[in-house]
Amino acid sequence: MNHYAVAAIYKFEMARTKRTLFQSIISPVISTSLYFIVFGSAIGSRITEIDGVSYGAFIVPGLIMLSLLTQSISNASFGIYFPKFTGTIYELLSAPVSSIEVLLGYVGAAATKSILLALIILATAHFFVPLEIAHPLWMLFFLVVTAITFSLFGFIIGIWADNFEKLQVIPLIVITPLVFLGGTFYSVSMLPPFWQTVTQLNPVFYLISGFRWSFYGVADVSLITSFMVMSGFLAFCLLAVTWIFKSGYQIKQ
Amino acid sequence: MQPIIQITDVNKIYDSGFQALNDISLSIKPAEIFALLGPNGAGKTTLISTICGIVNASSGQITVDGKDIVSGYRHTRELIGLVPQELTTDAFETVWATVSFSRGLFGKKPNPTFIEKTLKSLSLWDKKDSRMMELSGGMKRRVMIAKALSHEPSILFLDEPTAGVDVELRKDMWQLVRQLRNDGVTIILTTHYIEEAEEIADRIGVIKNGQLILVEDKAALMNQLGKKQLILDLKEPLVAIPSTMTDFNLQIKNEGLQLIYSYDTTKEHTGISALLQQLSSANIGFKDIKTDQSSLEDIFVSLVKEST
Ligand SMILES: Nc1ncnc2c1ncn2[C@@H]1O[C@H](COP(=O)(O)OP(=O)(O)O)[C@@H](O)[C@H]1O
Ligand SMILES: [Mg+2]
Numbered sequence: 001m002n003h004y005a006v007a008a009i010y011k012f013e014m015a016r017t018k019r020t021l022f023q024s025i026i027s028p029v030i031s032t033s034l035y036f037i038v039f040g041s042a043i044g045s046r047i048t049e050i051d052g053v054s055y056g057a058f059i060v061p062g063l064i065m066l067s068l069l070t071q072s073i074s075n076a077s078f079g080i081y082f083p084k085f086t087g088t089i090y091e092l093l094s095a096p097v098s099s100i101e102v103l104l105g106y107v108g109a110a111a112t113k114s115i116l117l118a119l120i121i122l123a124t125a126h127f128f129v130p131l132e133i134a135h136p137l138w139m140l141f142f143l144v145v146t147a148i149t150f151s152l153f154g155f156i157i158g159i160w161a162d163n164f165e166k167l168q169v170i171p172l173i174v175i176t177p178l179v180f181l182g183g184t185f186y187s188v189s190m191l192p193p194f195w196q197t198v199t200q201l202n203p204v205f206y207l208i209s210g211f212r213w214s215f216y217g218v219a220d221v222s223l224i225t226s227f228m229v230m231s232g233f234l235a236f237c238l239l240a241v242t243w244i245f246k247s248g249y250q251i252k253q
Numbered sequence: 254m255q256p257i258i259q260i261t262d263v264n265k266i267y268d269s270g271f272q273a274l275n276d277i278s279l280s281i282k283p284a285e286i287f288a289l290l291g292p293n294g295a296g297k298t299t300l301i302s303t304i305c306g307i308v309n310a311s312s313g314q315i316t317v318d319g320k321d322i323v324s325g326y327r328h329t330r331e332l333i334g335l336v337p338q339e340l341t342t343d344a345f346e347t348v349w350a351t352v353s354f355s356r357g358l359f360g361k362k363p364n365p366t367f368i369e370k371t372l373k374s375l376s377l378w379d380k381k382d383s384r385m386m387e388l389s390g391g392m393k394r395r396v397m398i399a400k401a402l403s404h405e406p407s408i409l410f411l412d413e414p415t416a417g418v419d420v421e422l423r424k425d426m427w428q429l430v431r432q433l434r435n436d437g438v439t440i441i442l443t444t445h446y447i448e449e450a451e452e453i454a455d456r457i458g459v460i461k462n463g464q465l466i467l468v469e470d471k472a473a474l475m476n477q478l479g480k481k482q483l484i485l486d487l488k489e490p491l492v493a494i495p496s497t498m499t500d501f502n503l504q505i506k507n508e509g510l511q512l513i514y515s516y517d518t519t520k521e522h523t524g525i526s527a528l529l530q531q532l533s534s535a536n537i538g539f540k541d542i543k544t545d546q547s548s549l550e551d552i553f554v555s556l557v558k559e560s561t
Contacts, residue, residue, distance in 0.1 A: 002327070002360040004356075004357045004358075004360050004361060004362060004363075005357060005358045005359070005360055007357060008353075008354050008356075008357025008358045009358070011354075011357075012346075012350075012354050015346075015350065016345075019345055086341055086342075086343065086344075087339055087341030088341050088342065088343055090302075090307055090335070090337050090341065091335075091355060091358060091400070092358070093305075093306055093307045094305040094306050094307050094330060094333065094335050095330060095358045095359055095360075096326060096327045096328075096329075096330035096331045096359060096360050097358065097360075
C-alpha cells in the first residue's frame with residue numbers, strides 16, 4: 001500500500017476545499033438556511049406536526065441528506081474530473097499507485113468534506129429548530145455510509161464525464177428530484193396511494209427514512225429496508241468502480 | 254551490463270486505428286543520456302508515455318530495472334520521473350505544495366530538505382510560495398522538472414524539454430542533466446533539434462513514423478561527421494588506383510573521371526598535400542577540386558527520407 005500517495009491525494013483535495021471555502025461550505029449552508037426559513041418557519045407554522053414531530057424539525061434530516069448527496073457527488077466528481085480536464089492526470093497515471101489508492105484518496109476526501117458539511121448544517125439547523133437525536137450513533141453511521149456511497153458515485157461520474165455538462169447533469173436532473181420526491185418535505189403517508197407506490201421506487205426515499213429514524217425514532221419504512229437499499233447501492237457503486245478500473249475506461253489510451 | 258530499460262517488439266495502435274509505434278525494440282543503458290530524435294508525430298511522446306504507464310502498449314514488452322512495467326508497475330514507476338511535453342499544472346497550487354504532492358504520490362516519505370535542495374537547484378526557491386498561475390512559462394517548466402525529481406528517480410524522461418525555453422533555462426537544464434547523469438541517473442530526452450542531441454546525448458536514436466530507424470553512439474555518429482571528402486575531377490579517366498597511392502583511402506567514381514579521397518578532419522595531418530604531390534608525380538591531372546562534408550543533419554535527413 002502506497003499510503004504516502006493516498007495521503008498526498010487526500011491532502012491535495014482537502015486543500016482545494018480550503019481554497020474554495022465559499023463554494024464548498026458557505027454556499028450550501030446559506031441555501032439550507034433559506035430552506036429552513038421558507039419551509040420550516042414560514043410554511044411550517046401553518047403545518048402542525050408530522051408523526052409527532054414539528055414540521056421544522058421534520059425536514060432537517062432530508063435537508064441534510066440533500067446537501068450530503070449533492071456535495072458528495074460534486075466533490076468527488078470534480079476531484080477526478082479536473083486533472084483529466086487540465087491534463088495533470090498524467091502524473092496520477094505514471095505514479096506507482098493502484099486504482100484502490102487513487103479511489104481512497106479522492107473518495108476519502110470527498111466523503112470527509114461532505115460529512116463536515118452535514119455536521120455544519122446540523123449545527124445551523126439547531127439555530128432554527130429544537131433538535132434531539134434519538135440514535136446518534138446510527139445517525140453518524142448513516143451519514144458516513146451515505147457520504148462514502150455517493151462520493152463513489154460521484155467518482156464514477158467524474159471518470160465518465162468528458163465535459164462539464166455531463167459532470168453537472170446527473171446531480172441536477174437525477175439527484176435533486178430524487179431527494180425532493182423522496183420525502184424530504186413530507187411523510188409518504190400524506191400522499192395518495194399511487195404516489196406512495198411511486199415513491200417506493202426511489203432509493204433516496206429509504207435513505208431519508210432511515211436517517212430521519214435516527215433522529216426521531218419514526219420512519220416511513222423499516223430500518224432493515226433502509227439498510228438493505230443503502231448496502232445495495234454501495235455494492236452497485238463498488239462493482240461499477242471495479243469494472244471501470246479493470247477496463248481502464250476513458251482514462252488510459 | 255544489464256539494460257535499465259528493455260523495450261521488446263512494442264507496438265501501439267490507438268483506438269482511432271492509427272499505429273503510432275511499430276515494432277520498437279531498444280535497450281537503454283544505466284546512467285546514459287539517450288536522445289530520441291524525430292520529426293513531429295514520429296511517436297516520441299507515445300513511446301515515453303508507454304514506458305511511464307500513461308499509454309497501454311498494444312503488444313510487446315517493456316522492462317525497467319528487470320521488472321515488467323505492467324506486473325511490476327510499483328517498482329518500475331517509483332524509479333521514473335517524467336517531465337511531459339505539455340505544461341500542465343494546477344493553477345491554484347503553490348510551487349511548494351505541488352512539488353511535495355508529487356513526492357508523496359510516488360510513495361516517498363516527506364523530506365522538506367530534499368524539496369528545498371531541488372527547488373534551489375532549479376532557481377525556484379524564491380518562488381516556492383507562488384501559485385502556479387503566477388509563473389512564467391519557463392518557470393512552470395522548471396516546476397515540472399522539480400516535480401519529476403521530487404521522488405529522487407533513477408530514470409528521468411524529458412519530453413521536448415527545450416520547446417519554448419529561453420537560453421538561460423536551456424543552459425541550466427543541460428547542466429542539471431549532466432549533473433544527474435554523473436550521479437547515476439539515466440536520462441532519456443526527446444527532441445526534434447539535431448544540435449540538441451549532438452550537444453548533450455551519449456547515444457542517439459532516430460524515430461520516424463513509429464519506427465526506430467537508427468540507434469548509434471553519438472561518438473560514432475560524430476566520427477562520420479568528422480569525415481570529409483576531397484573530390485577531384487580528372488582530365489583523363491583512371492582505370493585503377495596507382496600502386497604508389499594505395500595507402501590513401503581512395504575511391505574511383507564516375508567511370509574513372511572522379512577520384513574521391515576520404516579523410517578525417519580531426520587528425521593532425523589530413524594527408525591532402527601528400528596526395529597532391531603523389532598525383533603530380535604520377536602525372537594525373539585534374540580540372541577541378543572540391544570538398545564535401547556530411548553533417549549529422551545530412552545523415553538524419555537522408556535517414557528520414559529513406560524510410561518514407
Ligand atoms: N490519443 C491518440 N489517438 C490517436 N492518435 C494519436 C493519439 N496520440 C497521438 N496520436 C498520433 O500518434 C502519432 C505520434 O504522436 P506523438 O507520439 O505525440 O509524436 P511525437 O511526440 O513524436 O511528436 C501522431 O501522428 C499523433 O497524431
Ligand atoms: Mg511529442
